[in-house]
Amino acid sequence: MNIHEYQAKTLFAQFGVPVPQGASAKSAAEFDSALAQLPEGPTMVKSQIHAGGRGKGTFTNGYKGGVKFCKTKTDAKSIAGEMIGNTLVTAQTGAAGRKVQTIYFTVASDIKKEYYLAILLDRASSKPVIVASTEGGVEIEKVAHETPEKIFKVLVDPAYGLADFQVRELIFGLGLNAAEGKNAAKLIRNLYKMFWETDAAMIEVNPLITTPDDQVLALDAKVSFDSNALFRHPEIVALRDLNEEDPKEIEASKYDLAYIALDGNIACLVNGAGLAMSTMDIIKHYGGNPANFLDVGGGASKEKVVAAFKIILGDANVQGIFVNIFGGIMDCNVIAEGIVEAVKEVGLKLPLVVRLEGNNVDKGKATLDASGLSLVSGDTMADAAQKIVKLVA
Amino acid sequence: MSILISSETKIMVQGITGAFGGKHAQLSIDYGTQVVAGVTPGKGGQTFEHAGVKVPIFNTVAEAAKATGATVSTIFVPPPFAGDAILECVDAGLDLAVCITEGIPIKDMIRVKRAMSGAKTRLIGPNCPGVVTPGTGEGSKGGCRIGIAPGYIHKKGHVGVVSRSGTLTYEAVFQITSKGLGQSTSVGIGGDPVNGTSHLDVIKLFNEDPDTKGIILIGEIGGNAEVEAARWIKANCKKPVAGFIAGATAPAGRRMGHAGAVVGGHEDTAEAKIAVFKECGIEVAETPSDMADALLRAAKAKGVSLD
Numbered sequence: 001m002n003i004h005e006y007q008a009k010t011l012f013a014q015f016g017v018p019v020p021q022g023a024s025a026k027s028a029a030e031f032d033s034a035l036a037q038l039p040e041g042p043t044m045v046k047s048q049i050h051a052g053g054r055g056k057g058t059f060t061n062g063y064k065g066g067v068k069f070c071k072t073k074t075d076a077k078s079i080a081g082e083m084i085g086n087t088l089v090t091a092q093t094g095a096a097g098r099k100v101q102t103i104y105f106t107v108a109s110d111i112k113k114e115y116y117l118a119i120l121l122d123r124a125s126s127k128p129v130i131v132a133s134t135e136g137g138v139e140i141e142k143v144a145h146e147t148p149e150k151i152f153k154v155l156v157d158p159a160y161g162l163a164d165f166q167v168r169e170l171i172f173g174l175g176l177n178a179a180e181g182k183n184a185a186k187l188i189r190n191l192y193k194m195f196w197e198t199d200a201a202m203i204e205v206n207p208l209i210t211t212p213d214d215q216v217l218a219l220d221a222k223v224s225f226d227s228n229a230l231f232r233h234p235e236i237v238a239l240r241d242l243n244e245e246d247p248k249e250i251e252a253s254k255y256d257l258a259y260i261a262l263d264g265n266i267a268c269l270v271n272g273a274g275l276a277m278s279t280m281d282i283i284k285h286y287g288g289n290p291a292n293f294l295d296v297g298g299g300a301s302k303e304k305v306v307a308a309f310k311i312i313l314g315d316a317n318v319q320g321i322f323v324n325i326f327g328g329i330m331d332c333n334v335i336a337e338g339i340v341e342a343v344k345e346v347g348l349k350l351p352l353v354v355r356l357e358g359n360n361v362d363k364g365k366a367t368l369d370a371s372g373l374s375l376v377s378g379d380t381m382a383d384a385a386q387k388i389v390k391l392v393a
Numbered sequence: 394m395s396i397l398i399s400s401e402t403k404i405m406v407q408g409i410t411g412a413f414g415g416k417h418a419q420l421s422i423d424y425g426t427q428v429v430a431g432v433t434p435g436k437g438g439q440t441f442e443h444a445g446v447k448v449p450i451f452n453t454v455a456e457a458a459k460a461t462g463a464t465v466s467t468i469f470v471p472p473p474f475a476g477d478a479i480l481e482c483v484d485a486g487l488d489l490a491v492c493i494t495e496g497i498p499i500k501d502m503i504r505v506k507r508a509m510s511g512a513k514t515r516l517i518g519p520n521c522p523g524v525v526t527p528g529t530g531e532g533s534k535g536g537c538r539i540g541i542a543p544g545y546i547h548k549k550g551h552v553g554v555v556s557r558s559g560t561l562t563y564e565a566v567f568q569i570t571s572k573g574l575g576q577s578t579s580v581g582i583g584g585d586p587v588n589g590t591s592h593l594d595v596i597k598l599f600n601e602d603p604d605t606k607g608i609i610l611i612g613e614i615g616g617n618a619e620v621e622a623a624r625w626i627k628a629n630c631k632k633p634v635a636g637f638i639a640g641a642t643a644p645a646g647r648r649m650g651h652a653g654a655v656v657g658g659h660e661d662t663a664e665a666k667i668a669v670f671k672e673c674g675i676e677v678a679e680t681p682s683d684m685a686d687a688l689l690r691a692a693k694a695k696g697v698s699l700d
Contacts, residue, residue, distance in 0.1 A: 092646075121499060123616040123653075126506045126587045158507045199500050228472065229498035258650045262642075273584060273650025274558020274613055278639040278681040281663070285680050290642060295650045298541070298559070328522075328543035328563045329420070357567065359543060381564070382682035 001225045003239045004048040006104040008203075008221035015194040017187050018217050022106035024048070031080055034105055035073045042108035043076040044069055047083050049090075049098040050244040052222070057090035059083065060097055066090065069108055076105055094263075101243055109217060114207035115174055116140055117188070117218075119195040121202075128156045128195065130188065132170045136207030162192045179214035187216050198236060199229030248311050255307040257296055264289025265319040266388055267312035269305070271296050271330060279324045282381055288389035291318045300330060305338025306345060313346055320351040320392035324381060325358070332356045332364030340371040351391035352376070355384035394604035395526040395578045396553070396595070397489060397517075398465060398537040402526075405430035405463040407470050407478050409441050409450060414469030417493075417541050419443045421467075424544040425528055425535040430457035432466070454478075455485040467523065467539050468492040475519060476501035483514045491539045492518035492589075502587035509589070516589025520651070522559035522581035525566075533575075542566075542581065550575015551699055552688065553599035555592055556611035557584045557651065561639060561681060565609050568685035574699050577605040584651025586615070592622040600630045607633045607688050607699045610675065614640030615653045615661050620669045627673035633691035633699075636670040637678040638663045 006024040013019055023034040035043070047054055047066035054066035059082070066088045070076040080103045089097035114136030122129035133151045135143045144151055152173035154166040167188050171181040187208075195203050204222040211217065230237050242250060252259030258273065262280070266288050270276035273295045280290040292315065296308055312318060325335050339354065355378040356364045368375060376391070378384020398404075404421070408414035409431030422428050422443050430451060431441045437452030451457035454466060466487055470478040475494040482490035497519050509516060517524060523540015525547055527533035532545035546563060548570045556562040562581045569576060580595050582588055592610060599605045608630075612619035619638065626634055640649055641663035648655045670677050676691035678684040692699050 121503070121586060123586050123618075124621075126503055128503070158503045196500070199498055201499065226499045228496045229500060231473065232498075260644075260647055260649070262644065270560075272558060272560025273654060274556070274562075274611070274639050275560035275564065275681070277558075277613060277643060277649050277654065278561060278637070280642040281639060282680045282682070284642045293643070293647075293649055326560045326563050326567070328546070328560065329417075329541060358546070358563070380682045382680055385680075 001227050001230060001236070001240060002050045002244070003223055004050065004102065004241065005046065005221050006048055006102065007239045008223040009218070011194060011198065011223065012218055012221060016190040017194065018215065019221070020106045020109050020217055020219065022104055024102055024104045025080070026102050028081055028084055031077045031103070035077060038073065038105060038107055040073055042069065042071055043073050044106045044108050045076050045079045045083065046104040046106065047088050047100040048102035048104050049088055049093070049100060050241070051090050051092040051098060053090035053092050054088065057088045057093070060087040060089060066100070080105070098244065109209060109219060110211050112210045112212050114209050116143070116206050117191070117208045118202065118204040118206070119192060119200070122155055125155050127158060128192070130154050130156065130170065130192065132174055134174055136209070140206065156192065162189060176210070177214065180210050180216055183214065183216040187218070199226045199233060200224065201226045248314050252294070252311050255304055257294060257304065257308055257311070259311055260293040261315060262290055262292050263317070264291045265317050266392055267291045267315065267318040267321045269294050269296060269308050269312060269321065269323045271298065271300060271325050271327070275324065275326060279322065279381070282385040283322065283389060286386050286389045288385070288392065291315055298330060300335065300338070302334060302338040302341060305335060306342040309342035309346055318350065320388050321353070322384060322388040323352070323354040324384065325356050327356070327358035327361065329359060331359055332361045333367055336364035336367035340367060340373060343373050351388065353378055353384050353388040353391065355379070355381060394602055396598040396602050396605070397524055397578060397580065398526050398539060400425070400526070400528055400535055400537055402465055402537045403427045403429045403461060403463045404465045404467060404537070404539055405432055405454070405457045405461065407432045407454065407466055407468045409433060409448065409469070410436055411469055415441065417469065418448070420544065421538045422446050424538040425530065426538050429461040430463050432457050454481040454487070458485045458487060465489040465491065465539065468494060470494055472496040472498070476505045479505050479516060480508060483509055483512045487514050489515050489517065491521070491523050492516065493521060493523060493540050495520040497585070499587055502585065506587055506589070517580065518583040518588060520585045521583030522562055524578060524580050525576070526578045527576055540581070542579065546570055547579065548575035550577065551604060551606040552576050553602070553605040553608045554579040554611070555595040555599070555608070556581055557613055557653070558611065558639065561611050561637070564681055565611060565684045572685050572689070574685070577602060584613070584653050586653040592618045593625050596622050596626060596630065600632060605632065606697055607692050608635070609684055609688050610634055610636045611684070612636070612638045612666060613651065613654050614638070614643050614649065614663050615655050617660060619666050620660070623669050623673040623675055626675060633688060633695045633697050634675045635678055635684060635687035635691050636675040637681060637684050637687070638666045638670070639681070
């Protein structure tokens with residue numbers, strides 16, 4: 001689960017990670033009260049959406065830049081008016097962009113130098129890893145690729161926790177002076193504490209900055225949380241912004257379906273995450289384009305299948321449906337009954353290819369045959385994929 | 394022969410009194426698996442009955458192991474308590490804990506994995522379909538089925554299958570059986586980013602198992618476990634190996650159902666993993682329908698019979 005920058009910085013402040021003073025506003029009417037909390041002087045205006053590349057983004061109304069520096073608070077107020085309620089398109093949002101519903105004003109900091117700092121899971125060692133670099137404000141993948149010697153990593157032993165010598169390694173790696181180092185050590189410790197205690201999946205601070213008076217501040221904040229751990233963090237769940245999520249994905253999650261919208265025209269309904277992924281792949285392999293990832297899970301009921309059909313048909317781009325079920329334990333006939341009911345309920349006009357295999361498959365196929373529905377069956381995944389690709393071509 | 398488990402293996406089921414754990418304990422009993430104990434704290438002394446088999450229930454794993462001689466546990470405990478259930482197996486000195494539970498917090502697994510270092514117990518999963526060593530009976534009955542995989546699609550034979558994904562494992566097993574071949578053991582290691590046994594661990598076991606003549610390695614986007622396994626195969630494994638990677642069309646940064654299936658960097662894409670497979674002499678299945686055929690191609694090239 002992702003949160004906004006302004007929410008992340010509130011958490012930072014709670015955990016003792018210094019951030020520039022800031023205030024958020026959810027409408028133009030709130031600009032004055034938000035700005036009143038900040039001192040007069042240079043101010044940053046930052047669009048709040050769950051996507052990177054905001055600074056270089058363009059609004060659909062033509063206004064350029066989702067993050068702006070302003071010399072005065074008066075300027076900041078007028079710039080914020082250009083952003084709020086408008087849709088920002090960045091390299092990460094896709095062409096549709098995201099509507100900016102919150103503006104975050106912060107004091108513009110004097111920057112001596114920019115750094116990079118992140119905490120995430122290192123899968124190879126199954127330990128948290130802290131990554132720091134002297135190259136801040138740029139794409140870290142690029143730094144890792146071109147100048148790996150400028151990246152410093154420490155793996156934290158989950159039994160002992162972050163050790164002092166590891167913090168020193170990072171600080172000396174970054175080449176900080178004594179005063180900066182002292183401040184950075186505190187920041188790193190507190191950030192790790194936040195990572196561990198909130199069940200964060202990733203915390204990225206890019207850039208982390210030093211100021212002329214040797215302060216160290218998190219100038220940006222990108223934080224995501226382990227969705228498996230949300231049950232023990234109601235305070236994090238409260239930060240969820242449904243405006244940032246695809247309505248179809250929200251609907252799917254109500255039925256415990258894993259759904260992700262893609263930009264193709266062949267909808268997929270599959271059981272199992274691995275099979276669902278490879279169903280998308282096989283469609284592409286035969287020249288088609290998948291419209292979604294959809295895993296109905298192991299215990300799919302008739303109701304779940306009907307809900308899944310409604311969700312995939314809610315995508316206007318869909319021109320055909322591919323149902324691919326390997327019913328190991330799951331009864332194929334339950335799926336077949338769900339398909340028949342769903343097709344009748346939604347009055348399906350689009351081509352439908354069904355591949356059923358596994359437990360009680362003969363009864364399932366008989367149910368489909370007896371239904372009188374115009375659907376095509378496929379014997380194998382490959383056979384079915386080729387059929388649906390041909391039908392929508 | 395087989396790896397990890399055989400028809401002799403005695404297993405216990407943690408969470409046997411839950412709907413999910415109970416159902417799959419029944420299916421395992423039907424398959425001929427020696428389900429000798431159940432564990433549900435607070436229900437010790439009760440009995441789980443199915444098809445004439447009476448399975449005693451214990452309050453703790455240690456008691457169950459001591460009383461019945463079970464060396465393996467299947468864990469069907471809800472996510473908030475599953476990490477603790479794994480550690481209980483470690484403490485009781487079991488050989489193997491297979492954790493089926495999906496949705497365990499990553500932090501819990503980080504701590505469990507750290508606590509398990511140096512321990513005797515091997516963990517498979519979490520978020521996995523389990524392990525099946527087929528038997529010689531009808532529908533491969535008489536074997537050992539641990540977890541939630543369908544037993545009847547298996548056939549006793551000589552192909553080892555290892556995968557993160559449940560349904561893709563079934564797909565591969567079914568293709569092998571449909572071709573008249575069979576499996577030594579099929580192992581689902583689970584779709585989570587922090588898990589117990591890795592692809593490489595299982596490949597090493599298959600490589601040492603005289604009864605396994607060919608291997609299907611199924612992976613997906615995210616992490617570098619498949620790459621690690623492939624490099625080891627290139628250097629050490631003489632047996633024919635076929636590989637498949639799911640998620641070639643997955644967009645970067647989106648979690649594809651499995652918590653571990655997220656493309657983060659350049660190295661963990663399907664494209665990068667497939668390239669490493671090819672470089673390491675692994676026959677790549679072009680599509681998931683091609684997995685058994687890919688292994689047959691690999692076996693033919695090495696002059697190995699999989700019968």
